[in-house]
Structure formats: structure tokens, C-alpha cells
Amino acid sequence: MTLHLYDTRRKEKVPFHPAIPGKVQMYVCGITPYSPSHLGHARCYIAFDLLHRWLEASGYDVDYVQNFTDIDDKIIKIANEDGVHFLEVANRNIEDYYLVMDALGVERADHYPRVTEHLEGIINMIEMLIEKEHAYVSSDGVWFSVSSAPEKFGTLTGNSIDAVQAGGSGRLDKSDKREHNDFALWKSAKPGEPAWDSPWGKGRPGWHIECSAMSLHHFGESFDIHGGGFDLRFPHHEAEIFQSECCTGKEPVVGIWMHNGFVRVDGEKMSKSLGNFWTVKDAFQIYDPIVLRYALLNAHYRNPIDVSEQLLDDAKGNQRKLSEIYGQAIIFKEEGEALVPLPPLPSGDTTSSEYLVQRIGVIESLAEEAARALDDDLNSRLALSKVQAGAKIISEVLNSDKIDEGDTASFASFSIDWIEEIAGLILGVLPTKEIAKAVFDPRLDPRRVAIRDEVESLLARRSIARHAKDWKAADEIRDRIAEMGVDVQDTPDGVEWSLK
RNA sequence: GCACAGGUAGCAAAGCCCGGUUACGCGAUGGACUGCAAAUCCAUUUUACAGGGGUUCGAAUCCCCUCCUGUGCUCCA
Known part of the structure; x- marks a missing residue:
């Protein structure tokens, strides 16, 4: 086309x-x-x-x-x-x-x-x-x-x-x-x-x-x-x-x-006289520039776009998910199976290579669909949805137990190229490799290192309180950690924390 | 008034040009997991197309009419 x-x-x-x-x-x-x-x-x-x-x-x-x-x-x-x-x-x-x-x-x-x-x-x-x-x-x-x-x-x-x-x-x-x-x-x-x-x-x-x-x-x-x-x-x-x-x-x-098309705020044209005027720098105070870009591309360019909290929050979530999967692919490529050991293949299931070939075929056809969307008067919204669909499949494969250890790094490599081409080069909604890795694995975030000792010591105290079933104390500590801009997650593998 | 855009499920937004298949996302609900959350995963949300006519085997999509909203006619991306 x-x-x-x-x-x-x-x-x-x-x-x-x-x-x-x-x-x-x-x-x-x-x-x-x-x-x-x-x-x-x-x-x-x-x-x-x-x-x-x-x-x-x-x-x-x-x-x-x-x-x-x-x-x-x-x-x-x-x-x-x-x-x-x-x-x-x-x-x-x-x-x-x-x-x-x-x-x-x-x-x-x-x-x-x-x-x-x-x-x-x-x-x-x-x-x-x-x-x-x-x-x-x-x-x-x-x-x-x-x-x-x-x-x-x-x-x-x-x-x-x-x-x-x-x-x-x-x-x-x-x-x-x-x-x-x-x-x-x-x-x-x-x-x-x-x-x-x-x-x-x-x-x-x-x-x-x-x-x-x-x-x-x-x-x-x-x-x-x-x-x-x-x-x-x-x-x-x-x-x-x-x-x-x-x-x-x-x-x-x-x-x-x-x-x-025009930018509207709460259904009205953005203008100084209406008091709903945002400079780009104002928006940067609240949202990452790349999130803003994602949000603005998430509607067709000729249609009016209503800038709302929902629009921006949606973009934030989608863009983060994309970054996370990108980061995972990078880390899997760099470290292969060392980071996350893959469980053995379930018996009688599709073999690794057949499974991979099939998934790669789907991902590649999504790239073609995204290209068709852009060829059709720059339908960036549709293109972004194809990118997200492709990223979702990449994530499924990377986390799948159907893939041989040896195939992980090569699939990750394929995925990185795919994401960088369409989400990075063309749509421009990809963060740097370093940021993407930190999104996937918060332990890699340099900003975390600065507050790590304090958070870890608070978590240790919370852990003691939890073991004593002193939920009040445990929640108080979690609130205190939250004030530092940190989310605490109790996962089946133990307590994790990340920057908000 | 004239002109130009729009009106699509709870919200948001593609599809309309090239009639006949799912958009995608968020939210909600149920479940798994949790001390409770959060996050994640699974499932459900299968008469959505402003209204009325018409064309057609078949219309969100084509034609006509009506209503509503926004914008332009003054500097504006």
C-alpha cells in the first residue's frame, strides 16, 4: 500500500x-x-x-x-x-x-x-x-x-x-x-x-x-x-x-x-482566557515528555484531542508497559537464562522452535499492520495498538515455559529490533535502554540506590511487625516508606519495592 | 448567519474514503495470589455506532433530512 x-x-x-x-x-x-x-x-x-x-x-x-x-x-x-x-x-x-x-x-x-x-x-x-x-x-x-x-x-x-x-x-x-x-x-x-x-x-x-x-x-x-x-x-x-x-x-x-486537529481541555479549546492553558513545561511537571508524546499520538492527528487526566494516565500505563517489555528483552538478551531460569518443557507440548516460529510470524504481521495503519493517513492510534499487541506477545514468549533456554537470547534480540524499529525509530515512544531496564527491574534504577539502605531497614522492621501480626505497625511503616515515593509489594517471592 | 469538523459501548478512541470478521486501552465484576492492599495473571463486561428516512441480500460505513457539540470568519499550531 x-x-x-x-x-x-x-x-x-x-x-x-x-x-x-x-x-x-x-x-x-x-x-x-x-x-x-x-x-x-x-x-x-x-x-x-x-x-x-x-x-x-x-x-x-x-x-x-x-x-x-x-x-x-x-x-x-x-x-x-x-x-x-x-x-x-x-x-x-x-x-x-x-x-x-x-x-x-x-x-x-x-x-x-x-x-x-x-x-x-x-x-x-x-x-x-x-x-x-x-x-x-x-x-x-x-x-x-x-x-x-x-x-x-x-x-x-x-x-x-x-x-x-x-x-x-x-x-x-x-x-x-x-x-x-x-x-x-x-x-x-x-x-x-x-x-x-x-x-x-x-x-x-x-x-x-x-x-x-x-x-x-x-x-x-x-x-x-x-x-x-x-x-x-x-x-x-x-x-x-x-x-x-x-x-x-x-x-x-x-x-x-x-x-x-486542536487540543482541547475539558471539552473546550485550550486558551489563555479560559484559564485552561498548559505550556509544555507545565505538563512536564506532571508527566514525562515521552508519556506526553504517547498520549498525543494516541489519537488521530486530524481529530480534536481532549487532554484529560485519563488520557495522560492511560498513556503513562501503556508507555510503561511497553518500556518494561523492552527492558525485559534487553536484560534477557544480555544475561540470557541466567537471570530467570526457565522451567523444563512440559511433555507433549509444542517444541520450542515451532512455537517460536509461529509467534514470530504473528509479531511480524503486526508490524505490517502498523505500517499499513501509518500509510493510511498516519493512523498513529491504530499503529500504537499494533505495537502494544506485539509487545504483549513478546512478553508472553519471554515469560513462556515453551521456549528452550538457548532460544531466549535470540528471541530477545529479535524482539529488541522489532520494538526499536517501530516504537523507537518511527513512533518515538521508547525510552533509553538504561531506563527501560530499570522499568523492568527496579533494582537497576540508579535513583533507587540512593535510598536503598533506609528503605531496606524500614522493610526489615516491617517484616518483624508482620511476623508478630502487628498489622497496624506494619501499615504505618509502609505509609512511611510510601512518603519517600516508594511502592511496597508483597509478592509470593517476598517483599519488593519500587519507585512510584 | 455562512463555512469546516465531530457525535461509536460506563469512559476514552480506531473503524467510515474501499458496505458483510475481533478494534485497542481504561474502568467495572468474578477468580488466582494476599493479614489487608498493590502489582500481576485468568475470565466476564458478544443488540456500541446522535435521531429519522432511503438504497442494498446485507449499513457505524453509501444517499437525503433533522438535532446536538466544537471550531473558523479577528492574533492563534
Whole structure:
């Protein structure tokens, strides 16, 4: 099956065929760095990171461009409030972006162009649009004339010019544009604002033009995939279509338009005004970044996702289980049967090799199913369920009494490759080997070593109390240990403890 | 108002494009194991598809109508 992706413009899944066979040119709208990154950003860039990884795993050579809109009204406002240069505001938020996205396992794009580094290209593009009479100069800047190409209106959203005009009436600002739908290409500088020289005096680019200019710079007149948040369809992406296609005359500028669904919190859009706003760093206080990634991949990228405690807790449990099985496979490979001696084969049962061949066949077919799921417009939820199913079988085999001692390490080795390929390389929801081992065998957790003596001595006292059937004292000690962040488990093999 | 998404078992979420087979997970219930828990394992939770029409041998899936929710039309991933 070939990769199919949903194209917002055509409103259907379409087979993906890049313009240049084997190569993919992909542009995703980046952030406007006026504040730290929030969960909506995380969802968006994780979704497109998955696309990026999957394209590469499928053998494509991907050129991934993601911009930073490092000059805009809000950045200027915050810079003025803080009394710093606007680039200081932009830079600190870009730093935050890299920090949190790296933690979330988002692989870097190939290029991160910034508006402030592409003024020349932007100005050239505006000049060309004026020349072709798609844009006009007014007292307060340069505007794109939407009525110069009315057939392009509503390409992504189905909006009609009249309807948008009606919806926008009463909110007309005091700008000097000719028609309500016209949008700014160049904004003349107001006093005290950062400004660049241009044929139309000092000013700065409008919001939409930078993406057109930067994609033109990196890819030329057209490219394969353009992504971004659902809210960017209008006006931002429709404006890009106007600018790019009217400038170059080449259409369509974009092969497939992709938009990710929104993050909601308790059923409502996450927003600062509703007070349900989470920055990524806020979320990191409670959940491991990899758990957050797992949670955000556990829904289809185009559907809205409601971030709730249940969603995150589910992800935490599933991700932990996966890590545990991965860790077990690593340890079994490294130590073979030494760690857990295998009981003898039950008589008359399937032989080890037959059993293994059969199980490996099932696991491999699950990998194919996961690949099919991703080929079907990146169905990460379904892919994750196949990964979990495969991991479950791996766990059953590793713990099975039907497998010969000599086969354990080789099966473990097969399992590690399988998990690392699909859960690690493609989905990015795997921890490091060291962490995975500690999840499986808490004795290997370095954090445990620090408190081991104290916990062990408390456990010894609890053990005495238990033998004396002094349950009250025993439970008090367990509570005290719990306060140290430790879970105590009484198992048939004795008392065990682990970090919460 | 117009536009675009959604409405699937107790919750959550795939499946819908390409009608006919199980999603997966959580929770719940019963059991094993426990001093009690926790964890784990086994089993059960086999008229789920917003409502109403239609097409079809057969519809969650295709067509029509209605209702409800969210979002966009202003900066937003």
C-alpha cells in the first residue's frame, strides 16, 4: 500500500506522489515566538514529526522546513513591556521551543528560516505582486487585493467572499485597504516599532507573506506538503495560496495541505482566557515528555484531542508497559537464562522452535499492520495498538515455559529490533535502554540506590511487625516508606519495592 | 448567519474514503495470589455506532433530512 494523506483542499485522502520521485519537500508553519510553547504546539509538531519520521522510514529523502515568525505585534508588545529588544523575546521563546520539542522526541527540521532573515525575498515577492497588479500600495502599507484573484478564495475552507465579508462587518479596522478581505503584505512602521527599509518606506512584513517567501526560497514555485494547525487554514494558508500562486503563476503551489486537529481541555479549546492553558513545561511537571508524546499520538492527528487526566494516565500505563517489555528483552538478551531460569518443557507440548516460529510470524504481521495503519493517513492510534499487541506477545514468549533456554537470547534480540524499529525509530515512544531496564527491574534504577539502605531497614522492621501480626505497625511503616515515593509489594517471592 | 469538523459501548478512541470478521486501552465484576492492599495473571463486561428516512441480500460505513457539540470568519499550531 502506498502512503495516503488527507488533503484539506480536496477533502479526501489522496495517494502521496512527490513531484520529484524519492524526495519530499515539506513545509510546516512554525511558531510565532512570543510566549513559551504550549500543548497545542506539542500536538502539531509531534504530528508532523511522525510524518517526517514515517516518510524517512519509507525511504524518502525529506527536506523539512519550518519557519519562525520572529517579528509580529505580540512580540513587539512584550518586548516593550519588558524593555528589551524584540529579538530577545523571540530568541528566548525559540530556545524554549527547541528545548521542549527535543524532550518530546521531535526531530529537528532541516531548516528553520526566520522572517527577519528573509526580508529581501519578502520584498521581492511583494514587488512582483504589485507589478502583476495583485497588490497595491496605500498610505499604511501594501495590501493584497483579493478581488484580483477571486477564484482562489475559499480554496481550503469553502468560505465565500461575501460570507466572510458579512461575518467580518462591524470589525473593520481603520486601515487604508480597499476591501475588507484584503490582507497586509507590508505594514508601514508606527513610531517606535522595529522597521526595515523597503520601496514603500520603513515597515515590516505582514503576517502571511513570510511563509510564501520562505517556501519559494527553499523549494521554488511548488512543493509537496504544507502543514499546520487547523486554525491556520483561514486566513493564513489561503493567503499563502493567493500570494504564491499569483506571484509565480504556478498552481497549485502545494501538493497536499495537511492540518492537525486542536487540543482541547475539558471539552473546550485550550486558551489563555479560559484559564485552561498548559505550556509544555507545565505538563512536564506532571508527566514525562515521552508519556506526553504517547498520549498525543494516541489519537488521530486530524481529530480534536481532549487532554484529560485519563488520557495522560492511560498513556503513562501503556508507555510503561511497553518500556518494561523492552527492558525485559534487553536484560534477557544480555544475561540470557541466567537471570530467570526457565522451567523444563512440559511433555507433549509444542517444541520450542515451532512455537517460536509461529509467534514470530504473528509479531511480524503486526508490524505490517502498523505500517499499513501509518500509510493510511498516519493512523498513529491504530499503529500504537499494533505495537502494544506485539509487545504483549513478546512478553508472553519471554515469560513462556515453551521456549528452550538457548532460544531466549535470540528471541530477545529479535524482539529488541522489532520494538526499536517501530516504537523507537518511527513512533518515538521508547525510552533509553538504561531506563527501560530499570522499568523492568527496579533494582537497576540508579535513583533507587540512593535510598536503598533506609528503605531496606524500614522493610526489615516491617517484616518483624508482620511476623508478630502487628498489622497496624506494619501499615504505618509502609505509609512511611510510601512518603519517600516508594511502592511496597508483597509478592509470593517476598517483599519488593519500587519507585512510584 | 455562512463555512469546516465531530457525535461509536460506563469512559476514552480506531473503524467510515474501499458496505458483510475481533478494534485497542481504561474502568467495572468474578477468580488466582494476599493479614489487608498493590502489582500481576485468568475470565466476564458478544443488540456500541446522535435521531429519522432511503438504497442494498446485507449499513457505524453509501444517499437525503433533522438535532446536538466544537471550531473558523479577528492574533492563534
